[in-house]
Amino acid sequence: MRVIIAILYLVGCAFSASGNLSDTSKALKVGQVMPDILLGDMIFNPGKESPFLKGKTKWSELMGKVIILDFWMTTCGSCIEGFPKMSKLKEQFEDQVEIILVNPYESKEKIEEWIKVQNRDGRKVLPDNLTMLFSKELDQYFPTTYSTGFHVWLDKDRVVRLRGISENTNATKIRQLINGDTISFIRDSPPLLDLIRHSLVKLPHGSIGFNSYFEEFNSEYGGPYAYGKRNVVDSNSKTIRTTFINLEAEEFIKEAYKSEFANNKIILMGDFYILEKPKLLSQNPKYYNDNIDDSIFSRTRLCYEQILPMHIPDSLREKFMRDDLNKYFYQMFGVEAFYATRMRNCFKLIKLNEVVSTSARVKRKAHSKGASNGKGKLEYKNLTVHEIFGSYFQSVPSDLFGQEEPLIIDDTGFNGKITMFLPDYTKVLNNLEDLRTELKNVGFDLIYGESAIRTLVVGQREHVANW
Numbered sequence: 355m356r357v358i359i360a361i362l363y364l365v366g367c368a369f370s371a372s373g374n375l376s377d378t379s380k381a382l383k384v385g386q387v388m389p390d391i392l393l394g395d396m397i398f399n400p401g402k403e404s405p406f407l408k409g410k411t412k413w414s415e416l417m418g419k420v421i422i423l424d425f426w427m428t429t430c431g432s433c434i435e436g437f438p439k440m441s442k443l444k445e446q447f448e449d450q451v452e453i454i455l456v457n458p459y460e461s462k463e464k465i466e467e468w469i470k471v472q473n474r475d476g477r478k479v480l481p482d483n484l485t486m487l488f489s490k491e492l493d494q495y496f497p498t499t500y501s502t503g504f505h506v507w508l509d510k511d512r513v514v515r516l517r518g519i520s521e522n523t524n525a526t527k528i529r530q531l532i533n534g535d536t537i538s539f540i541r542d543s544p545p546l547l548d549l550i551r552h553s554l555v556k557l558p559h560g561s562i563g564f565n566s567y568f569e570e571f572n573s574e575y576g577g578p579y580a581y582g583k584r585n586v587v588d589s590n591s592k593t594i595r596t597t598f599i600n601l602e603a604e605e606f607i608k609e610a611y612k613s614e615f616a617n618n619k620i621i622l623m624g625d626f627y628i629l630e631k632p633k634l635l636s637q638n639p640k641y642y643n644d645n646i647d648d649s650i651f652s653r654t655r656l657c658y659e660q661i662l663p664m665h666i667p668d669s670l671r672e673k674f675m676r677d678d679l680n681k682y683f684y685q686m687f688g689v690e691a692f693y694a695t696r697m698r699n700c701f702k703l704i705k706l707n708e709v710v711s712t713s714a715r716v717k718r719k720a721h722s723k724g725a726s727n728g729k730g731k732l733e734y735k736n737l738t739v740h741e742i743f744g745s746y747f748q749s750v751p752s753d754l755f756g757q758e759e760p761l762i763i764d765d766t767g768f769n770g771k772i773t774m775f776l777p778d779y780t781k782v783l784n785n786l787e788d789l790r791t792e793l794k795n796v797g798f799d800l801i802y803g804e805s806a807i808r809t810l811v812v813g814q815r816e817h818v819a820n821w
Contacts, residue, residue, distance in 0.1 A: 383517075384516065384517060385514065388495070388508055388513075391491055393407075395487070399478065406419060416508075416512065419450060420447075420528065420532060421453075423496070426457055436503075437484065440455070440523070447525075448483075450532055453484055455484055457488055460488075499542060500545075504518060504542040505523050509531065518541045518542050519648070521540065521647055522539040522647075538648075540652065545577035547599065550583065553659060564663070566658075566660050566661075566678045567658065568656060568657065568682045569657040570657070571653070572600065575657065577599055580600045580602065582597055592663060593664060597658070598656075598658045599657050600656075600657060602637060602654055603654050606658065614626075619740055621761070621762070621807070623762040627810035628811050629813070630814065635689075635812065658678070689813050690812070694808075694809060695806050696811065699802070699803070699804055700761040701800050701802050702763055703743055703764050703765060703766055705797060706794065706797050731775040738771055739768045747762050750789070754783060762800070766798065777792040
């Protein structure tokens, strides 16, 4: 069931979206049969040819198994990251499902060369139980409508049963299809609303123009991976509108608190907030053992629209957005966003006895945040500690810190502007100790420990404010 919540001054009603996708004349729809065309060129690891595909040359020969086509290309990182997941599903449904990695966009020679490069350090980018297929003709039957990385399912009779986002492909849904059940799925349709011209809510003529509107994930608007438009001005109604379609709830937190995060002077790198119940609001794979399915995908997304009079300043519009967030989150999930001091493990940037700086001799306006000097150093001119290291640490690979998402705070207490050279991490640094050595040379150090940090917490308060 779809839940729609309108708050503040006006009851919202959803704008019905419709549109024609730019499909070619050969594009197949769900329910149509895959035509009997040539398969194309197959690529597999030496000695690992699929028994089901061996010797087959036409699609009419692929009967009796569910076939999942995973459309990808060598520049699609998320596609490649999904190969291990597809391999596990192939193992789980070995006798009932065939999974084929389809690349109709690049030549067989380019794909083979790419595989060689990826396999250089003993890695194996193509799992042994998966087959890659190069066929430009498949791009005509399944053209890209939004982005690559979509999946197509064919049943045992080669009938198209699913076309949509990769999160549809999971064990539960595969089992449903094998058992003959009706399956639901999220399509990979393009954004269907022109957010310059159309709003989710239409204000009555002569209304004041105050409105906030929420709706759960809605595939009818298209663009499953989120789209939006900020600060659309309507000179007739003298209003300004911001609309987000299918935005991840965690990303909505970042939008609503954007200026507060930007003005933070403590955290140099890492999350400004803590999610006490992350599975309600986030689809970060770390919370789900890298197994995001379509139900998680849709559950953690929302649609939002804010319409306000044009004279309302930016700061107040953002505050209203934060108020909206808290009301919606509390009603839907029983949580709020509030500030609290929490003990958090982090790296602390500290100042040693002396900060080595050339700022006394350099009297130029700040214009460089990490310009290379060609000698393995990045130059930062006439900037604050927060500006320098906030920029620098964001560029250093996180594995240098031994953590996927390190938290780094400014514990220097240094407020002046300085000019310094820091090592180019691509040429000088091999590990954390190398970084610490370089920092000590300019009067700083990084130490790891626990620290009390004022943090935005999204969770349950001990008491709930009255609205």
